[in-house]
Amino acid sequence: MPRLRLALAQTNPIVGDFAGNSQQILAAAHAAWEAGADLLLAGEMAVSGYPIEDLASQPSFLRAASAAVPALARRLAEDGLGGLIVVVGHPEGPIEPRTLGTSNAPTAIAQNCASVLQGGEVRARYAKHHLPNYSVFDEYRVFIPGDELLVLRLDRPGEPGVDAALIICEDLWRDGGPVGRVLQADAGLLLVINASPFERDKDETRLPLVTRRAKETGTVVAYANIVGGQDELVFDGDSVVVDGAGAILARAPRFREHLLLVDVDAAAASDAPLPDAVRRVAVPARPMVEPLAATPPVRDIALPPDDREQLWNALVLGVRDYVEKNGFPSVVLGLSGGIDSSVCASIAADAIGADRVYGVSMPSRYSSEGSRTDADELAERIGLHYSTEAIAGLVQPIDDQLRLTGTAAENVQARIRGLILMAESNLHGHLVLTTGNKTELSVGYSTIYGDSAGGFAPIKDVPKMLVWDLARWRNQAAIARGETPPIPENSITKPPSAELRPDQTDQDTLPPYELLDEILEGYVNQRLGREDLIATGFDRETVGRVADLVDRAEWKRRQGAIGPKISGMAFGRDRRMPITSRRSGLD
């Protein structure tokens, strides 16, 4: 069987940064060429970043994206890389709108494309057939599906050629989609470019899918994914090459940029006629160089890390890329001594270094001595910048003038803290991190414009029980590396409290977190109804109370900061619920 050397570029694009994104691909192409690769496979939308959302309906954006692709082809040739076959993802447009028959509706004017660059030109192009329009994805909204399959005939002088079919992400997932036609086309290699975001346990579906498709088609499957944080999404990379028997030939690390090199033996191309709507384009391969030096054993890089390590890495990457891609010099957050702010501070320090993290302790008259010393200790352990602003003298004049008591007075404390952090942001350019967890966001246990104030919410998709779990894991990881555990033990073990009134604990208001998180897993993540939950054994009154809290907090969530999605059902683009609603005749 003919042998080919593939390079998979796991780049970290920024939406709209065509020059920077192209530069990353160019650098990967240089390295791939030097290593003797025939073909470089970059990720879906690697030229434009992903998701571009409604920028796909902006003609000027599309013109720039479309121009960046031939420009990259020319630059590759100018740099002496014209012999390399380079596959890149990008939006292509504006093209003739998909006609919907309505005179005032915006229509899709772009396709989600893969272009094949060689010899200074765009040699071929494939448009994605299957457009995901569920969960966080709105591709049917903004793209026009393609209707033609592309096969590249890779010919090396003096050797039989290999037919490589090229598809994009969702195309691989759909049964009966383009992959079915790859079988008919007799391709020896299936190239898949992807922008597949991280989700907890997604590797339990993604890798088996790639393996299954490889076995179904008997072809080598090369799966290239992008990496990096983009608003709510974290792309984890995890690019992989699997042979036709389903064995992993090479696998890239997760959560960082990487160039994956691998030699594959692919079935020789046949002379069978092509099925309908399949186009074949010949692209010459370079003369083969000597075999690759032994790649690291696949096992070393193939095993997914501990679940909590994955989650931690996803959160760290989400924070790092939001900070870096938006050009913030530093972050600031309130340190209460509690578990949420401690975990957020620790994530931030892992993301951008403790010297760019500013923690502010903002004790009130209800803050316990323990809270203050826990916050002090956290700051000390992490080594972040630390300051204290007591809020009593700022809150009292407000309470006095407005004659506030009860909830109104409690919220003032939280809002003064939010105001202080925003003032620090105005003064120093810090990004404000807001430290609410998913459990709080679910039930609205937060003060809007108070503790929810901020530009990014590192743990908004992390339920409270998992916050504790991650804290314990992070401390253990530090111990295993001989480092100081960042999070004070007391912050992990003490009962959680908002400390907005004397002797308050979260459990004055909420069910125990063990129970609450289980109900929320059902009501929010699994979309179960109240009666469904009661039928599984939960107490009727508790289910009703929790579900009511979730429904009523929708307006707060709609105004919440974005943060990294790690679950199958994150608040944000992933879950779109009305604010105005009533329940009658509903379970």
Add this chain to the structure above:
Amino acid sequence: MPRLRLALAQTNPIVGDFAGNSQQILAAAHAAWEAGADLLLAGEMAVSGYPIEDLASQPSFLRAASAAVPALARRLAEDGLGGLIVVVGHPEGPIEPRTLGTSNAPTAIAQNCASVLQGGEVRARYAKHHLPNYSVFDEYRVFIPGDELLVLRLDRPGEPGVDAALIICEDLWRDGGPVGRVLQADAGLLLVINASPFERDKDETRLPLVTRRAKETGTVVAYANIVGGQDELVFDGDSVVVDGAGAILARAPRFREHLLLVDVDAAAASDAPLPDAVRRVAVPARPMVEPLAATPPVRDIALPPDDREQLWNALVLGVRDYVEKNGFPSVVLGLSGGIDSSVCASIAADAIGADRVYGVSMPSRYSSEGSRTDADELAERIGLHYSTEAIAGLVQPIDDQLRLTGTAAENVQARIRGLILMAESNLHGHLVLTTGNKTELSVGYSTIYGDSAGGFAPIKDVPKMLVWDLARWRNQAAIARGETPPIPENSITKPPSAELRPDQTDQDTLPPYELLDEILEGYVNQRLGREDLIATGFDRETVGRVADLVDRAEWKRRQGAIGPKISGMAFGRDRRMPITSRRSGLD
């Protein structure tokens, strides 16, 4: 030609309030039956409210919605209305998911349906074919399209029957959609149920479309729309019946509930065989009662009111329904004496009555005497509840403790005002209205967690120039009715200022509003690029500055309150843009 009496129920449903929504339809059915109607046509999703967003993926919601429909049929029969043919819209499910081949993707499990009720049962059902998935609509995300057309054979004893085809909203808009097959089916009547939201100038496309379809098919078209505010959307009603020559036979008022009655002469049904995938169901019509007393001349109710009156009514309805459907006793807003808060107060008073509107003047040391007296005068003219909270004594301790100057200090003033309004909300249950206009939101000319704090934003889709225009119109309308104009003349004529520092005006920071609104119309509403705008004659530096402001304010808008959409491109569900982005190689 056989004559039929149609009743169109323009109801105002609330999402999830199956009991209340059904009650509205039942009341309309009683009135229709008494008036001798053969058929009552309610709106799309009149049983469930619209849009239900991801509730369409929640099985318990669908079970309740699906159960409400036969329950309504039974109730109609129990009330002696079993002879009436009642068409209602609702989601139907859960049904077998649309298979996407992915193991972890949520899939659509519902259809957007019209059910035909008669004799205590559901006699027939139609599922919408064309699912809008652009602008604010996400129907392809949550619904499975139907694939069968439905024709009702309306038979009256001793008369030839009439075939009535039944379709849903978007089905009417698509060329080559179900309407094309109605032609083949030889229907004499086309029933269309709709949930079509208001947009400025939409009646310039909607009515001509209905008329065109009527002429194309030569059939009477009965177009029933819902009415009312639902989060960002305002449904304006405007239900209409047009004959096969394109003449308007009857038209319902906009922005309020209505039962529209009309006699139509429809072509008799033929015995021609039905095209493929068209099902015909016989539903008997009652014996004809005497002709309707003369309906009001169509001209009286058909003429759309003045554009500004329409816009005003849309904003008023949006505010009223957000308040009422979410159960707020009252609203509170800050009164600065400026145009935005004056217009918002006036809208609120028109929506729910001045006795439920609380205005708070919050002067700082930079507030001019004119601002205070303008706010006083507005409160006096409108007759709302009015109080004053000076903020200097609350701001000073913060500035002192945090050593704030410049922007940081300016923002503290706005945030203390937001805090005061939220405290009033906590104390009294008021909904806080935030008074930012679309121009401010576009360029981020607001303080997040300050003046942007609030649950609803009445004029968030109204550009500044239009705010002035609406203010002048509202005052003129008052004069025309012999009432006191609500908005002080000085609030309209004085130069706008945030008054966060001495002698500040908006134009210190922003281009003149005339120019700014024109650039924003192009950059935001028309999705033009920078070079596109410069090519039309705008100054390069100004375009660049404005476009940069718009791009950088995305994070603030993402955290903004919802408010009524009145344009073709509102911030919110209508415009989905990334926060993280960079520009290189872009115009």
